Amino acid sequence: AVLAAKRSIVTVEEIVDDLDAPPxxxxxxxxxxxxxxxxxxxxxxxxxxxxxxxxxRFYKAWDPIARSRETFQAWMQRHVLDTDDFAGFRRVLAESxxxxxxxxx
Numbered sequence: 375a376v377l378a379a380k381r382s383i384v385t386v387e388e389i390v391d392d393l394d395a396p397p398x399x400x401x402x403x404x405x406x407x408x409x410x411x412x413x414x415x416x417x418x419x420x421x422x423x424x425x426x427x428x429x430x431r432f433y434k435a436w437d438p439i440a441r442s443r444e445t446f447q448a449w450m451q452r453h454v455l456d457t458d459d460f461a462g463f464r465r466v467l468a469e470s471x472x473x474x475x476x477x478x479x
Contacts, residue, residue: 376406385413387425413460432467435474 376382384402389412395401417425419432439449453470457463 376402379406381408382406383409383411385411385416387414387416387422388412415464416460418464431471431475435471 382402384407389410393401415426416422419429419436421428439445453463453466457466
């Protein structure tokens with residue numbers, strides 16, 4: 375899809391001078407990218423090979439959120455649309471996860 379886009383922004387864990395990519399890696403040509411932005415931890419809650427592990431607690435908590443459109447939209451509003459930046463998203467998400475873990479006890 376990125377090759378068909380007018381503009382594209384890629385977030386990465388870090389910008390490196392040389393990418394020693396394995397043969398099956400997804401490598402995008404420079405002309406397909408409008409910007410490359412370093413966002414450490416940006417793959418969260420998923421993993422970034424060699425940088426972070428998947429947060430399985432999040433995925434377990436996500437299941438009931440994703441079952442209902444109403445619950446999903448409320449979650450998106452609070453955690454994504456109402457936050458100013460990635461740091462805000464992580465802060466609100468940490469608060470939510472702490473509450474979920476507290477309720478699970």
